[in-house]
Amino acid sequence: MADKYMELVNTGFTKKLAKLLGLPRPPRLRRYGADTPLLPGPVLVLGQSPKAQQLSDTLISWDLDVRRHDAGDTKLGGIILLLDELTHPEQLSPLMLAAGKALRNLVPGARVVSFSRQALDSDKPAVAAVRQGIDGAIRSLGREMRGGATANGIVLQEGTEITSPSAIGALNFFLSGRSAYVDGQFLTVKTTDGELPEDFHKPLAGKVAVVTGAARGIGAAISRTLARDGAQVVVVDMPQAGESLAAVANEIGATTLQLDVTAKDAGQQIIDHAIKRHGSLDIVVHNAGITRDKLLANMDETRWDSVIAVNIASQLRMNEIFLAAKLPGLRIVSLASTSGIAGNRGQTNYAASKGGVIGMVHSSAKLFAAAGGSIAAVAPGFIETEMTAKIPLGTRTVARMVLPSLMQGGLPEDVAEAIAFLSSDAAAGLNGQVLRVCGQSLVGA
Numbered sequence: 001m002a003d004k005y006m007e008l009v010n011t012g013f014t015k016k017l018a019k020l021l022g023l024p025r026p027p028r029l030r031r032y033g034a035d036t037p038l039l040p041g042p043v044l045v046l047g048q049s050p051k052a053q054q055l056s057d058t059l060i061s062w063d064l065d066v067r068r069h070d071a072g073d074t075k076l077g078g079i080i081l082l083l084d085e086l087t088h089p090e091q092l093s094p095l096m097l098a099a100g101k102a103l104r105n106l107v108p109g110a111r112v113v114s115f116s117r118q119a120l121d122s123d124k125p126a127v128a129a130v131r132q133g134i135d136g137a138i139r140s141l142g143r144e145m146r147g148g149a150t151a152n153g154i155v156l157q158e159g160t161e162i163t164s165p166s167a168i169g170a171l172n173f174f175l176s177g178r179s180a181y182v183d184g185q186f187l188t189v190k191t192t193d194g195e196l197p198e199d200f201h202k203p204l205a206g207k208v209a210v211v212t213g214a215a216r217g218i219g220a221a222i223s224r225t226l227a228r229d230g231a232q233v234v235v236v237d238m239p240q241a242g243e244s245l246a247a248v249a250n251e252i253g254a255t256t257l258q259l260d261v262t263a264k265d266a267g268q269q270i271i272d273h274a275i276k277r278h279g280s281l282d283i284v285v286h287n288a289g290i291t292r293d294k295l296l297a298n299m300d301e302t303r304w305d306s307v308i309a310v311n312i313a314s315q316l317r318m319n320e321i322f323l324a325a326k327l328p329g330l331r332i333v334s335l336a337s338t339s340g341i342a343g344n345r346g347q348t349n350y351a352a353s354k355g356g357v358i359g360m361v362h363s364s365a366k367l368f369a370a371a372g373g374s375i376a377a378v379a380p381g382f383i384e385t386e387m388t389a390k391i392p393l394g395t396r397t398v399a400r401m402v403l404p405s406l407m408q409g410g411l412p413e414d415v416a417e418a419i420a421f422l423s424s425d426a427a428a429g430l431n432g433q434v435l436r437v438c439g440q441s442l443v444g445a
């Protein structure tokens, strides 16, 4: 239905009619394609930073046409704002206004990406003010973008640079079609850890990845994307979902493991399968999840407990087993939800489980880093799947339309792209983060 509407308001006579009637016209998002360029036009780099030249060289090595300071009337595929050296809010104006002028020349699906430094309590007030101010400015800019363009930011912690591996990895992700539904978000580069892939189209080459809840929906999309990016995938789901699980596995050359993730030995079964069949275990995506929505006043024990058991308790138990096994370089990516951040009516149990994922990720980062690994989460907003198909049509339609600039729900592939990036070695310096894939909305399952 969302697709039909988008088709109508973006083609032929009905496009003109929609324009005339002032109907919202959700843009087509620019998504990843192996044969499409990283950006749909030249990139303008604004601002100064000690490593600006090195950054430009990297952009050129990605076949981008790089313009510095002013691009005149050239149509642009992206703008990179180097704001990491600013020390007072008054210094923002020339760069933000230059970006504002260049916005008129952005082509559909363009990207704006800022680099800034993390605001610390120990900063001088003016320094903290400009750093935190950038956060507000970029989030607001995301809401002003048109034509499926987005604005996101990379925040550098002390000791990291715009050229640190995870800063470059995050930049590539934000510029590319992989981040189509990520808007108004920040990734913080915490360390100089991380290794860039030889081939940005195959960042997971040689890795063995396990995806739970892989028989359908977002889990199936994650499995396809990890396989596309070069990983050998193991797909895991309940025995009842065996047939669809086998279909996903056949499609991508994965092996299957029928398993209820709430089983006490689920973690060990995953390790045993991956090692025995594929020789290692490098990535685990905790995607299996359920909803059992009810207002808390009407909630029963079964609904509450089953959601906690599947969505968070199982992950805590499996992670303990993975940590005890000391698997070198293991990367975990877990599925949170915007409900766990903003709350959602009827979802106290679900939001407790998804907020729980966020807490687990923050506190587990050091533990996984000890073995050279990492843990992160993706918090999807409104994603069109069988899970959200259960939301009443009226609410679903409103949920799509109120999305400030993208005006549509995301696709399972959009979540999968963020997970693929966070599970890659390029993201090691982003350990412990939660990335929202929500088109700047907080509505979702």
Ligand code: NAD
Pocket (backbone or CB within 6 Å): 212, 213, 214, 215, 216, 217, 218, 219, 236, 237, 238, 241, 259, 260, 261, 262, 286, 287, 288, 289, 290, 310, 335, 336, 337, 338, 379, 380, 381, 382, 383, 384, 385, 386, 387, 388, 444, 445
């Ligand atoms: P879905 O219901 O379509 O698929 C979930 C899969 O998990 C199913 O194949 C199911 O069989 C499997 N599963 C459930 N319990 C299991 C268990 N105990 N052991 C093994 N497998 C189990 O859901 P989806 O929409 O694809 O969501 C996937 C994940 O993304 C979930 O964690 C969900 O909470 C999260 N999420 C979804 C949305 C959205 O908008 N769809 C938004 C935010 C977060």
